[in-house]
Amino acid sequence: MEFSYICSECGKEHPISPDLMVCPDCSLKQDPQKPLLGVMEVRLKGKARPDFEVHSLLPVPQEFFPLLPVGDTPLWQAPNLRKELGFQNLFFKDDGRNPTSSFKDRASYLVSAFARMHKINKLCLASTGNAGSSMAGVGAAAGQEIVLFLPHTAPKAKLVQALQYGATVYRVKGTYDQAYDLSLEYSAKFGGMSRSTAYNPMTLEGKKTVSLELFQQLKKAPQHVLVPTGDGCILGGVYKGFKDLLQLGLISEMPVIHCVQAENSNAINRAFENGDFDLKPSSTIADSISVDIPRNGYYALTQLKKYQGNPVNVTDQEIKEAQKRLSSSTGLFTEPAGAAAFAGLLKIQKDLNPKDAIVVLATGSGLKDIQTAGGYVDVPEKTIKTLDEI
Numbered sequence: 001m002e003f004s005y006i007c008s009e010c011g012k013e014h015p016i017s018p019d020l021m022v023c024p025d026c027s028l029k030q031d032p033q034k035p036l037l038g039v040m041e042v043r044l045k046g047k048a049r050p051d052f053e054v055h056s057l058l059p060v061p062q063e064f065f066p067l068l069p070v071g072d073t074p075l076w077q078a079p080n081l082r083k084e085l086g087f088q089n090l091f092f093k094d095d096g097r098n099p100t101s102s103f104k105d106r107a108s109y110l111v112s113a114f115a116r117m118h119k120i121n122k123l124c125l126a127s128t129g130n131a132g133s134s135m136a137g138v139g140a141a142a143g144q145e146i147v148l149f150l151p152h153t154a155p156k157a158k159l160v161q162a163l164q165y166g167a168t169v170y171r172v173k174g175t176y177d178q179a180y181d182l183s184l185e186y187s188a189k190f191g192g193m194s195r196s197t198a199y200n201p202m203t204l205e206g207k208k209t210v211s212l213e214l215f216q217q218l219k220k221a222p223q224h225v226l227v228p229t230g231d232g233c234i235l236g237g238v239y240k241g242f243k244d245l246l247q248l249g250l251i252s253e254m255p256v257i258h259c260v261q262a263e264n265s266n267a268i269n270r271a272f273e274n275g276d277f278d279l280k281p282s283s284t285i286a287d288s289i290s291v292d293i294p295r296n297g298y299y300a301l302t303q304l305k306k307y308q309g310n311p312v313n314v315t316d317q318e319i320k321e322a323q324k325r326l327s328s329s330t331g332l333f334t335e336p337a338g339a340a341a342f343a344g345l346l347k348i349q350k351d352l353n354p355k356d357a358i359v360v361l362a363t364g365s366g367l368k369d370i371q372t373a374g375g376y377v378d379v380p381e382k383t384i385k386t387l388d389e390i
């Protein structure tokens, strides 16, 4: 397999290099209040059989990957929900089962290997929490130094996780978007490869592995994938994986990708409706998808338009109910952002064919944010000593 970069905007091809993050031409026109211009997509050239190794479709040889079990996450059949909702082929892809308990490990894993291949030992990034704790954990396995910019509001578990893994953490008095800009300034000034989402092309490329796994687990592409979306990098990665499969002739049709966003943090879905990105401060209990400027917005929007994707907005109340329902009817406890995708399914269920293969991405473990989830369960106030008090 051969690999190169191709600018997702101007289409110009470049050799893959750690010195090239976004397109040198398109990024000149970058407006700081808008999504990234000139996001690079990895182009592959070659052939693959249906039983391909996922590693063989990635632009870094396997020997550079740190040794920890990323990906290959289970696909739950959720029989109780299948019965309740009438979907015979409903699945949950449980990415909370990655080493640091979120989907972000797919990106960190490839970024780490890419840095290693180029003998770069320091990585820096901004994160709402999961990308940071993920890079910290994967970096720990790889022996890399990780510098992390985290909004001070990030859930404690994610902060503690990053510190446990040994990352240097700067808590930012501001939003994720402000942390993002600081992290880019930091790498320009003090060096280190940026792993910030969408900016480093390996983040998008690493996230495609979920689609490759779905193809292998189902022996085909599903008809629908519901993706909880903030920056749009997971959504873009899901598209990229299926695009590779299309190009390789392994599938013949693109699934319908549903871009599920929290109603008050839905920049991509707004742009889908209105034609362009506007700026509106975000607010949602699902911290992982709370984003003002979706960094991978242009790429995500282009794919959604090209392949007839579907924007779905859900309220915080719907996210809470979906989280509890998923936990109590399947045993899968996912964080609010993960539950947002399921809330999206509940919202659009009447538009789907009961026979279709439907995959809901459960992107992070529920244990990542106990504070939020604890807010809408009834913790018994009374304590007991004997059974007589029941």
Ligand SMILES: *Cc1c(COP(=O)(O)O)cnc(C)c1O
Residues within 6 Å of the ligand: 102, 103, 104, 130, 131, 197, 228, 229, 230, 231, 232, 233, 234, 235, 288, 289, 335, 337, 338, 363, 364
């Ligand atoms: C990051 C994240 C998302 C959203 O991914 P984007 O690429 O920002 O759209 C969804 N769920 C979880 C748990 C995440 O950590």
